[in-house]
Amino acid sequence: MSTGFFGDLTPARYEGPESDNPLAFRHYNPDETVLGKRLEDHLRFAVCYWHNFVWPGSDPFGGQTFERPWFGDTMEQAKLKADVAFEMFDLLRVPYFTFHDHDVRPEGETHTESVSRLDEMADYFAGKMENGGPKLLWGTANLFSNRRYMSGAATNPDPDVFAYAAATVKACMDVTRRLNGENYVLWGGREGYETLLNTDMGRELDQLGRFLNLVVEYKHKIGYEGTILLEPKPQEPTKHQYDYDVATVYGFLKRYGLENEVKVNIEQGHAILAGHSFEHELALAATLGIFGSIDMNRNDYQSGWDTDQFPNNVPEVAIAYYYVLQAGGFTTGGTNFDAKLRRQSLDPEDLIAAHVGAMDVCARGLKAAARMIEDRALEMPLEERYAGWKDAEAQAMLKGERTLEEIAERVSREGTDPHPRSGQQEKLENIVNKYV
Numbered sequence: 001m002s003t004g005f006f007g008d009l010t011p012a013r014y015e016g017p018e019s020d021n022p023l024a025f026r027h028y029n030p031d032e033t034v035l036g037k038r039l040e041d042h043l044r045f046a047v048c049y050w051h052n053f054v055w056p057g058s059d060p061f062g063g064q065t066f067e068r069p070w071f072g073d074t075m076e077q078a079k080l081k082a083d084v085a086f087e088m089f090d091l092l093r094v095p096y097f098t099f100h101d102h103d104v105r106p107e108g109e110t111h112t113e114s115v116s117r118l119d120e121m122a123d124y125f126a127g128k129m130e131n132g133g134p135k136l137l138w139g140t141a142n143l144f145s146n147r148r149y150m151s152g153a154a155t156n157p158d159p160d161v162f163a164y165a166a167a168t169v170k171a172c173m174d175v176t177r178r179l180n181g182e183n184y185v186l187w188g189g190r191e192g193y194e195t196l197l198n199t200d201m202g203r204e205l206d207q208l209g210r211f212l213n214l215v216v217e218y219k220h221k222i223g224y225e226g227t228i229l230l231e232p233k234p235q236e237p238t239k240h241q242y243d244y245d246v247a248t249v250y251g252f253l254k255r256y257g258l259e260n261e262v263k264v265n266i267e268q269g270h271a272i273l274a275g276h277s278f279e280h281e282l283a284l285a286a287t288l289g290i291f292g293s294i295d296m297n298r299n300d301y302q303s304g305w306d307t308d309q310f311p312n313n314v315p316e317v318a319i320a321y322y323y324v325l326q327a328g329g330f331t332t333g334g335t336n337f338d339a340k341l342r343r344q345s346l347d348p349e350d351l352i353a354a355h356v357g358a359m360d361v362c363a364r365g366l367k368a369a370a371r372m373i374e375d376r377a378l379e380m381p382l383e384e385r386y387a388g389w390k391d392a393e394a395q396a397m398l399k400g401e402r403t404l405e406e407i408a409e410r411v412s413r414e415g416t417d418p419h420p421r422s423g424q425q426e427k428l429e430n431i432v433n434k435y436v
């Protein structure tokens, strides 16, 4: 039986680019084949639970703007929320969703009660996920909202908080596995500091390293086959977050022996906060072999904080998917909309319009990226640019078969004087523009 929250809306359909229907897909046709694969299987869209069904519309200067019948802290309301959430997944025909423990169940009086409520909700979800219902892209634990985590979870000066967080992650991994979640995410919102004056950075990094090793050890112990993902972010809510960006995370993983165990979930807005472009983070993760999944939500370029807006810039999204495809596309990862409405967008229909639009933008972006790949539009100039390295002598230098003296000797013998060549940036930008 329907909750009636979405009135008489019917599932969003693909109607083609000319459609005027604001709740129809103009570019996202899940069954369209792109590079030999269905669009739905390329994009692997996921809707997040927290921004859509938990966030009340607050901002730093104001409280709740949304009025939702499930706001409250009873299990009954949690189930109503789940009913509405699954109705929305259905209306959008998204293949995946994502959630934190905290999003789906009211906190209990004790840890045990919180876990049993989570288990009860997982059972409730399992029923709705049967028979072609949406699947779980990833599960995660909220280790940042409760005041016990104000000084960090794994990096807390108090070992009891470390233990509480560890127990919470165990419960969330269990539930994720039970629901066949394809990944498990850790975003360290409080794993950082407000001031160095009260922070022992070396100790906190070691705590975080041990925590993540515990997670990986447990994953192997229970035979969980999903991917463990870290989500980098430079700051907010902390002044400094240890998982600053992809490069920092990679150094951290190396240091604690986890570079082959853990990958990254890269969020567009977090990349911008770190002073990078989204594609920089994607390309670097692919290069380092740790690319996992994406959170496809942008920031406002003027605001300087995580505004979590739905994507709406096709050229930006196209470049992002270009690097996702270059990395071989998603395996267990996908496109999660960690995005929220603006707080004035009060209507249930706004939730649908936001996602439909975002999915369309992503579909356009991915199709443009696929065409660039098919035409090898950027690949050929790149090959050409590095062609000199095919030369035997160049290869010998690269493979460590030449010493510094030998190279110097050859340069003076041959009188080599390199000729600068154009980087052709504008030409390449024009090529991209042709596709987007």
Ligand code: XLS
Residues within 6 Å of the ligand: 100, 140, 185, 187, 231, 233, 267, 295, 306, 338
């Ligand atoms: C916050 C993060 C968070 C993670 C999941 O900025 O993006 O929402 O994706 O904990």
Ligand code: NI
Residues within 6 Å of the ligand: 267, 269, 270, 306, 308, 338
């Ligand atoms: Ni974020």
Ligand code: NI
Residues within 6 Å of the ligand: 187, 231, 267, 295, 338
């Ligand atoms: Ni995120």
